[in-house]
Amino acid sequence: MSRADDLQNLKTPDLPDxxxxxSERECDFAAIGDVITRAFAVAEHASGTEAAIVERLRQNGKLAVSLVAEIxxxxxxxxxxxxxxxxDGALGWFGIGPVAVDPALQRRGIGGRLVREILANLVALEASGCVVLGEPAFYGRFGFRAxxxxxxxxxPGEYFQEIAWKTPIPSGIVGYDVAFE
Ligand SMILES: CC(C)(COP(=O)(O)OP(=O)(O)OC[C@H]1O[C@@H](n2cnc3c(N)ncnc32)[C@H](O)[C@@H]1OP(=O)(O)O)[C@@H](O)C(=O)NCCC(=O)NCCS
Structure with a gap:
């Protein structure tokens, strides 16, 4: 499949909202921290450090894609x-996360749109692939596979999933930025 096809396939469905x-702007930083904190406060698996991780990624220059949903x-x-x-030394791989939606507005397609747009941005950056740690029931719908x-x-293996845009798919241990430590 060509990269144009990849981008076409990742086009997001329209939301009624x-x-x-x-992309994030500097004036969004406080509101981003706030929505991440509120989303993970009611999440099943959360460390409470998710907003700080995003801030540290930003400070480290490692926030390759940072998208907001605005209504x-x-x-x-x-x-x-x-x-x-x-x-194994493979290059061009990215990790998605955290992903957060205001608890009052979940299950309306906003999280799905954010993930699809992140993937479209990574394809446009000519990424080799992308990993995610999360619920297969949510991420499987975007093409992630373990x-x-x-x-x-x-x-657990089933929660660590990937999408590859270039072959061969690498093998090995995945390491995130120090911001996640
Ligand atoms: C995960 C999250 C971003 C999804 O956002 P959203 O706007 O509700 O997502 P969508 O409306 O696009 O999709 C909702 C679908 O995902 C499913 N889903 C959402 N979270 C899920 C989870 N933890 N486990 C299984 N399925 C999940 C819902 O059941 C729903 O499926 P359905 O449409 O078949 O009913 C949001 O629930 C959230 O912010 N959660 C707290 C933070 C978190 O856990 N982030 C993910 C890990 S980084």
Whole structure:
């Protein structure tokens, strides 16, 4: 499949809300921290450090893609992608996360739009592939699969999933930026 096809396939479906997905701006930083904190406060798996991770990625220059969902001028969601390393030396791989949607507005397609737009941005950056640590029930719908070739130590294999845009798919241990430590 060509890269143009990849981009076409990742086009987001329209939402009934006037919900805009766009790159973050400096004036959004506080609202991004706020929506991440509120989303993870009610999440099943959360460390409470997710907003700080995004701030540190930004400070480290590793926030490769940072998108907000905006409704009527209000930030209601956020998703990030940052570069990851793979122990076999493969280049051009990124990790998605965290992804957060205002608890009052979940299950309306906003999280899905954010993930699709992040993937479209990574394809446009000519990324080799992308990993995510999360619920297969949510991420599987975007094409993520747990092949078992990419490993995130300490996590059950089925929760660590990837999409590859270039072959061969690498094998090895995946490392996130120090911001995640
Ligand atoms: C995960 C999250 C970003 C999804 O946002 P959203 O706007 O609700 O997503 P969408 O409306 O596009 O999709 C909702 C679908 O995903 C499913 N889903 C959402 N979170 C899920 C989870 N933790 N496990 C399984 N399925 C999940 C819903 O069941 C729903 O499926 P359905 O449409 O078949 O009913 C949002 O729930 C959130 O902010 N959660 C707290 C933070 C978090 O856990 N982030 C993910 C890890 S980085």
């Amino acid at each position: 006037p919900c805009l997905i766009r 009527e001028g209000r930030i209601v969601g956020h998703a990030a992608a940052s570069p990851v390393t793979i122990s 092949s078992g070739q990419l490993i995130y130590p300490g996590m």
